[in-house]
Amino acid sequence: MSGDNSMPHLKLMSTIAFEGKLRNGLVFHKDKKHIAFAAGQTVMLKDIVNTNKEHQLCGHSNSVSCISISKDGTLIASGQENFMGFQAEVIIWNVQEKKRHSSHSIHRVKVEAVGFTCDSKYVVSLGGQDCGSVVIYDVDNLVPLCGNTAAPLAGGYANILRCINTRNDVFITAGTNSLRVWKIDFRARRVIPSNASVGRIKREIKCIDVDRNDLYLYCGTSSGDILKLQMVIIDGENKAYDAKLLYCLTRIIKKEIVGDIPFFSGGVTAIAVLKTGELLIGTGDGIVCRATQIEIQSRDPSKKLADKHAENKKTKSKTEMRLKELEKTLILGEVTSLALRGDGHQFLVGSSKSEVYQVNLTGFLCERFYTCHGCAVNDIIFPYNCSDIFATCSKETIRVWNVASSKELLRIEVPNMTCNSIFLMQDGRSIISGWNDGKIRSHTPETGLPIYIIENAHQRGVTAITATSNCLRIVSGGGEGDVRVWDVTPSTQVLIKTMKEHKGGITCVRMKSNDKECVTSAGDGSCIIWDLENFIRIQVVFANTLFQAVCYGPAEHQIITCGTDRKVTYYEVFDGTHIRALEASLSGSINALDITEDGKCFITGGADKLIKVWKYLEGIVTHVGIGHSDEITALRISPNRKHIISVGKDGCIIRWKFPD
Known part of the structure; x- marks a missing residue:
């Protein structure tokens, strides 16, 4: 039989597939008309206005494991998984020409996450457990810039990555017992991590997002609560960021519902911050909700006043931040992606059952947009x-x-x-x-x-x-x-x-x-x-x-x-x-x-x-x-x-x- 490389290739007409289990595996293009997602070892660029139009970006040798689009919409980055002992490739695609722009194969076995800096000049990629490294790649010069170990040696595992919105030298990684803010030093060609200040709290973080001004960081956890951290600039030569824990956000319980609990059941698996400051939250049991933050006064009976004469056990009040659900809907399967369209008047929801739903913020109407098989x-x-x-x-x-x-x-x-x-x-x-x-x-x-x-x-x-x-x-x-x-x-x-x-x-x-x-x-x-x-x-x-x-x-x-x-x-x-x-x-x-x-x-x-x-x-x-x-x-x-x-x-x- 003749070699496969020398053979004419069949023309691929269309693909019915969506890898719904990928975290943040569904992303909107800047033009608000196209979405990018993984389908097996192919990256799909689909027109949601004319659903018959789609482009397949083929080049990975195994399943695509993560995907991201640059802020200016000119590039797509995708990482793959591979067999044990082999390198996992990161490919940067030119959206306009629908072809490969550049690539690197520094990570081993699997690439967990990729992301573009806010100026679209650098691609940050995060390796899996067998690699454990973070790599910064220079898109213009087509060379890796620097890298470092993703998680501390004492424990923890990072599998989530997010670049911030206002600076190109800061990004965040998170995972199991790991939450780090990174500073890229372009002159010294190195990247420096700083562990977030969360005290004794230990969580398995499933998703992260930052607000538009990079003031607050929100981390959804498998426990069903959301960690809210304040992004603080550390004074010094590097002017690096630090993240300090403010609140563990939970739901306001509705007393009229028997058995209602403050935590999101199934864990918080996807999160997005709207321009209004409200949160879009997706959970492991298929709930998608829009929530706002409310301050409430609570009384803590465990803390007594320091006054020696307070024999009547007076308690002092404290301020807590809670989440009030404004609207919600239900989809089939675990929510894995929340993709905002433009300013967020409409968004797409990716499900672990390999389905995509379209939701309008006005009225929160939900309809099935794209379907495929989720298994063999x-x-x-x-x-x-x-x-x-x-x-x-x-x-x-x-x-x-x-x-x-x-x-x-x-x-x-x-x-x-x-x-x-x-x-x-x-x-x-x-x-x-x-x-x-x-x-x-x-x-x-x-x-x-x-x-x-x-x-x-x-x-x-x-x-x-x-x-x-x-x-x-x-x-x-x-x-x-x-x-x-x-x-x-x-x-x-x-x-x-x-x-x-x-x-x-x-x-x-x-x-x-x-x-x-x-x-x-x-x-x-x-x-x-x-x-x-x-x-x-x-x-x-x-x-x-x-x-x-x-x-x-x-x-x-x-x-x-x-x-x-x-x-x-x-x-x-x-x-x-x-x-x-x-x-x-x-x-x-x-x-x-x-x-x-x-x-x-x-x-x-x-x-x-x-x-x-x-x-x-x-x-x-x-x-x-x-x-x-x-x-x-x-x-x-x-x-x-x-x-x-x-x-x-x-x-x-x-x-x-x-x-x-």
């Missing part, structure tokens, strides 16, 4: 002779998507279950799916309402499923290796036959065009062609591999298989003869396979994260697609042969242009 996608299918929509399945959900707009049209949810395989009936009246609880479920494609459920269809979960063209018969495969044939109508579902030949879990079922035969692949190293009229085995092939997928070849005289041996293998249907084997991957298994209707081309994808387009007769690769950051689990060619849709363990759904 297991299967994908197009309707019969329809290329406008497709369906995917994952943990707890089946989703139907519009190809052109990449918008979610329908969501079917089954809590705490995982859908392993889906199929769209040719009459377009139902979506059938196989689940890990051993059930086959059928839903309407318009509303997602359940039509029927086949209980206990397989003992170890339904792992593969397909149906005949008349929509009256289903063939399913299970984790125990059984292949079962069902006669189905909306009112009755009857098991016709169980075929027990495979010893391992079924990985793929493909139906022959005449509905009289099907082929199944399994993890026991066997592929079997079945007679669906007499329910007997017609032919079987064995190989020293775990088969992952199988397809019928041209005119259905051959089958092609792929698996953990990294090969695509051709077999004769008539007698099971081995015809040829193609080396399809240099590393990792081939998990997915699909072929065009005329049988001239087929595509593969697997653990090497690459999509490859092959000529069937010649057995050569013509194009390679690079974009996934984890194993590819399934892929399909659209019926009109204009697109390829691939899905993976990273939750990404990528649409590629099928080569001419």
Whole structure:
């Protein structure tokens, strides 16, 4: 097989993905029209006015772990994670030209956070636990300026970074038992830390923000309170900042609500300071609220007056600062990002469930803006002779998507279950799916309402499923290796036959065009062609591999298989003869396979994260697609042969242009 670097690349059309678990992984551009976020190993720049327009910045070798935009909007910085023992790259992108500006690979394993100084001339990056360093990079001269250890040796771990708004030589890092204010000395080419004055208070800080004038620093904690610190300039030659703790801000309890507590449940996971001084707060249980600070007088009975004659135990009052919730809303999942649009009249909320919500400050109206899968996608299918929509399945959900707009049209949810395989009936009246609880479920494609459920269809979960063209018969495969044939109508579902030949879990079922035969692949190293009229085995092939997928070849005289041996293998249907084997991957298994209707081309994808387009007769690769950051689990060619849709363990759904 020819080297991947020399191959023509598939054109990436669109990506449906949002890495919602990244802290501050959603940022607005200065023009208020574009947002930047991570999608696997790609940085996405999306137009929120015209949602069909987006740009992919591709260059990272692994998943993007952090992202930031410069204040002038000309540059984007992104860091990545990598395998143990390898360097993690920080890339600075030119927004105007949509290409790489510069990069460095000083950090090890993972970059936790990146940020631009207020003049956009320097990029500050923070390494992970295996690196533990902070690096300042000179964007104009394209060289690292200086660096230092991020957290004190006595303990603590820093994973949050924030540059202040009015000076380019000061930034803040925070994390578990760590809160430091840093001063950059450009002449001496060094960076000096100063630990914030928080007394004996120990917190795991989840997010930080400073007000516009850099007077106050706010730190959201996993405990559910917010530390408010005053930024104070230390007199001296360096004129460095110090941060002194003022208050631990908690909520005002509503006495009419039983069980109300002063702390934000789930912890404060995202925070943003508005120009009015009010706070936008996101919590671990999905609450987004706008709060203002109020001084209240409290009486502390533990402190007695110093007067010896105060025998009546008088107490003295003290002033406390509390947070009063003005408005709030609820989203699905933990709040990980709060991105203000301009002056903050509208903002976006990023969720750990990989969803983006749009909220207006006036009325606090919340609507779902962008959705995608938050975990591995297991299967994908197009309707019969329809290329406008497709369906995917994952943990707890089946989703139907519009190809052109990449918008979610329908969501079917089954809590705490995982859908392993889906199929769209040719009459377009139902979506059938196989689940890990051993059930086959059928839903309407318009509303997602359940039509029927086949209980206990397989003992170890339904792992593969397909149906005949008349929509009256289903063939399913299970984790125990059984292949079962069902006669189905909306009112009755009857098991016709169980075929027990495979010893391992079924990985793929493909139906022959005449509905009289099907082929199944399994993890026991066997592929079997079945007679669906007499329910007997017609032919079987064995190989020293775990088969992952199988397809019928041209005119259905051959089958092609792929698996953990990294090969695509051709077999004769008539007698099971081995015809040829193609080396399809240099590393990792081939998990997915699909072929065009005329049988001239087929595509593969697997653990090497690459999509490859092959000529069937010649057995050569013509194009390679690079974009996934984890194993590819399934892929399909659209019926009109204009697109390829691939899905993976990273939750990404990528649409590629099928080569001419």
